Amino acid sequence: MTLKILVRSEKKKKQLQMEKRGVIDTWIDKHRSIYTAATRHAFVVSIRDGSVDLSSFRTWLGQDYLFVRGFVPFVASVLIRAGKESGESSDMEVVLGGMASLNGEIEWFKTEASKWDVDFSTVVPQKANQEYLRFLEALMSNEVKYSVMMTAFWATEAVYQESFAHCLEDGNKTPVELTGACHRWGNDGFKQYCSSVKSIAERCLENASGEALAEAEDVLVRVLEYEVAFWEMSRGGD
Ligand SMILES: Cc1ncc(CO)c(N)n1
Numbered sequence: 001m002t003l004k005i006l007v008r009s010e011k012k013k014k015q016l017q018m019e020k021r022g023v024i025d026t027w028i029d030k031h032r033s034i035y036t037a038a039t040r041h042a043f044v045v046s047i048r049d050g051s052v053d054l055s056s057f058r059t060w061l062g063q064d065y066l067f068v069r070g071f072v073p074f075v076a077s078v079l080i081r082a083g084k085e086s087g088e089s090s091d092m093e094v095v096l097g098g099m100a101s102l103n104g105e106i107e108w109f110k111t112e113a114s115k116w117d118v119d120f121s122t123v124v125p126q127k128a129n130q131e132y133l134r135f136l137e138a139l140m141s142n143e144v145k146y147s148v149m150m151t152a153f154w155a156t157e158a159v160y161q162e163s164f165a166h167c168l169e170d171g172n173k174t175p176v177e178l179t180g181a182c183h184r185w186g187n188d189g190f191k192q193y194c195s196s197v198k199s200i201a202e203r204c205l206e207n208a209s210g211e212a213l214a215e216a217e218d219v220l221v222r223v224l225e226y227e228v229a230f231w232e233m234s235r236g237g238d
Pocket residue numbers: 064067068071156157159160227230
């Protein structure tokens with residue numbers, strides 16, 4: 001290949017890659033500071049550098065167990081909408097896969113609770129947890145557009161994926177007792193699943209009205225804010 005043709009084909013490749021960037025990436029760029037706050041929170045960074053305070057971890061564990069129990073009905077409602085609105089596409093299978101992994105997740109929380117001596121029956125949901133779940137509950141309404149719901153669903157899962165994958169990246173000093181949590185959300189399968197959910201959301205947003213786009217962007221930012229507030233709870237210790 002001559003140099004000219006090579007340069008041209010590289011340009012073309014770049015163009016194609018650019019075209020693949022969807023509206024969600026544009027929003028993340030626009031709201032980069034809150035996105036980083038959600039995915040590189042001090043609690044997550046402390047897991048990665050090994051300085052994590054175990055009482056913070058126990059607080060997070062108890063609160064996240066309650067969150068996940070509240071998250072299941074939200075995912076179930078996404079599943080119902082996927083069955084109704086996505087026609088022949090595979091949205092339903094993707095969401096069903098997410099539901100299935102939540103089953104294992106709840107079991108994992110219980111095992112961790114006994115390991116860390118956390119008694120879930122006495123854990124009380126904190127304000128940030130309640131508010132986040134109330135927000136997700138409002139998104140379960142039939143009035144909420146499928147594209148908006150999917151955007152929220154993706155953002156919730158993606159924050160955990162990005163956060164815990166960071167704790168496993170090169171150079172980490174993550175304590176071995178905490179690698180289970182990191183693998184749960186930081187593994188490649190979960191990354192792939194998040195990417196499938198993102199593609200669904202992007203496909204819906206491509207055909208969305210201006211109003212739906214504005215709502216989806218707003219919901220994305222709010223999820224990121226709720227995630228930051230959720231991590232913040234761990235600061236309080238038990
Ligand atoms: C707060 C929170 N956000 C996202 C997830 C991922 O499912 C989780 N378990 N908890």
